[in-house]
Amino acid sequence: MAALTLGIALQRNLYAVVVLSGAYSFLMATALVALDAVDVAMTEASVGAGISTVLLLGALYLCGGEEAKPLTRPWLPLAIALVIAGALVYGTLGLPAFSDPTAPIHIHVVPRYLHDALRETGVPNVVTAVLASYRGYDTLGETTVVFTAGAGVIALLRRLRRRKDGGHKA
């Protein structure tokens, strides 16, 4: 994955970048399967590697496949990115170790979900139970976000098309 990230950063041909990021998504999905997060892996594989690759290729068809040369050397953004990455890595050092059974997340609500989800909701897949029932408000918010994204795309692109038509008539 690190090699793929370097390749994406160094590559100037945007078609290659799109294909590489699709491969990155598949690797990410594999990692998520290894972490037993199959629901998320499925989403990553279908959205990240599937739909977004198609949409990005469609966008590239419209705007050309060669990345523009940067006007200045981007040292300041690089420095900011490195500082923030360092801070994040420093922050992860304070997290409990991976799959530590005494981590706060495992002793607070997780046992309740794992023990009571089947009895309370009748749904054996705990991920679905948490997503749709215990965290129903969050999922409603997510659906609204997806709806807003669709409405935004409709608003932006349809206005462009209409203006183009008006230009033809004039």
Place this chain on the structure above:
Amino acid sequence: MRGFLVLRVVAKLLMPFMLVFALYVQFHGDYSPGGGFQAGVIIAATMIFYALIFGLPAARQLVPEALVETMVALGVLIYAGVGVAGLLLGGNYLDYFVLAHSPVHGQERGIFWVEVGVAVTVSGVMLKIFYMFAGRQRSAEDE
């Protein structure tokens, strides 16, 4: 895309299986990985596949734009409607326990309809975005 006989035949063979898999992911999401979001994406991917092979006009004929735009809003309305149904039946907003005679059945019913709402909105939005991009592509070719 008139000449690509193999692609067209394989696409016609594959599409039913993709749709059935989407439905499986949707309705079996209670027992296995999956749910509304993933199923919606698979449905949208099936339609995008169809549009890539048979062309955008054919896809627009099969799933018209008006239907897609309705789906975008309908999914959120289904989801929010489940919440309102809970309110009307005497519970809190998004409270599934009151939707059926026993609380567990109410939960199952609530989760089912909520997932349906998510799937409808997600597939509608994905398809709409694709239509928008591909439609501009076509108008660029016309010029």
